[in-house]
């Protein structure tokens with residue numbers, strides 16, 4: 433079996449690399465990193481960082497002109513009409529260079545709208561996403577509904593041509609900069625569980641929405657959001673009334689396909705540091721225990737690459753990866769933990785220095801990764817539940 437790229441894929445990737453080399457040489461690592469209200473744990477990929485790169489370099493516009501934004505989206509909605517594998521290659525290359533990868537608006541909301549949205553919704557939202565005009569927040573979690581999303585209590589009540597939304601959401605990470613919310617609410621009776629949920633697109637400038645910050649140990653800002661009689665047109669319902677579970681699960685499947693290349697870059701920076709950092713009469717990499725640890729992580733990263741590439745291949749075949757997306761998410765979130773904790777074990781005390789501290793080992797990214805990795809083990813579905821998805825839907829094993 434050949435795990436390499438097809439000639440046209442390799443040629444596409446070469447073109448992307450040439451373009452990025454010419455247009456943004458080393459820029460991501462020297463641009464400012466933004467405020468403590470960052471929307472992403474890894475400062476390099478945050479929304480604020482993208483905004484700063486846009487202001488200083490016209491970043492998104494250059495990519496759009498080159499046809500790279502939405503490179504795997506259909507041409508009729510402003511995309512490049514290429515394959516999901518090529519889009520994956522592009523995003524991985526961006527992450528590897530510590531350039532922004534455009535977040536879940538692009539990788540979760542967009543692909544779900546393409547499949548489930550009405551033609552009007554697709555024509556309204558997809559080209560605007562690619563023009564960089566729209567940013568969605570994901571409004572699933574509530575104080576009483578996290579892993580168990582079927583317990584969502586926020587209600588949406590039909591009133592003429594509108595729905596009126598009332599309730600509280602928690603951990604809505606993008607709420608403080610999103611233009612729109614991708615919001616799950618109950619349209620069925622209270623006991624209807626997953627059969628009584630619907631998915632709405634809610635413009636964030638609608639009266640009745642209040643956003644309150646929640647700060648996390650990873651320096652990441654997330655939010656509580658209060659909806660008090662928020663009125664949205666019925667045309668903003670995605671899918672059918674009471675059919676929101678399917679919409680949400682598809683969006684979560686797309687969310688679970690984590691680009692791993694940012695992690696590969698953290699690892700490569702660690703290896704680069706170990707090759708240079710003095711230890712005894714030589715360098716850190718001379719230590720056989722260090723070499724064994726790094727070799728194991730290198731093999732695990734290759735597995736991550738293949739798991740994520742498989743999800744892209746499945747999308748090109750017309751499927752929505754489910755157990756396969758769960759496998760990629762479980763593996764990569766747990767691998768993040770190993771890279772962060774074993775990497776910091778190798779680096780020692782100096783690893784406490786933060787990103788961009790001059791002289792910080794491996795650029796300080798391991799310190800940041802260490803504070804953030806736990807979120808990825810339960811965000812987008814906790815790993816315990818996703819292991820059940822792999823067992824039941826992937827392996828056909830009976831329910832517990």
Ligand SMILES: Cc1cc2nc3c(=O)[nH]c(=O)nc-3n(C[C@H](O)[C@H](O)[C@H](O)COP(=O)(O)OP(=O)(O)OC[C@H]3O[C@@H](n4cnc5c(N)ncnc54)[C@H](O)[C@@H]3O)c2cc1C
Pocket residue numbers: 569570571572573577578579580602603604605606648652654807810811812813814816817
């Ligand atoms: C920084 C951050 C950003 C977030 N961003 C967003 C966002 O933008 N939008 C959004 O909607 N949500 C977001 N979330 C919410 C996140 O998806 C939830 O935290 C997650 O779904 C878990 O829900 P919970 O916190 O209520 O934990 P709980 O559901 O209470 O689960 C806690 C733990 O209990 C265990 N557990 C629970 N149920 C089971 C089960 N059935 N089987 C086995 N073990 C189980 C697991 O170990 C789990 O990790 C974010 C959370 C954080 C911390």
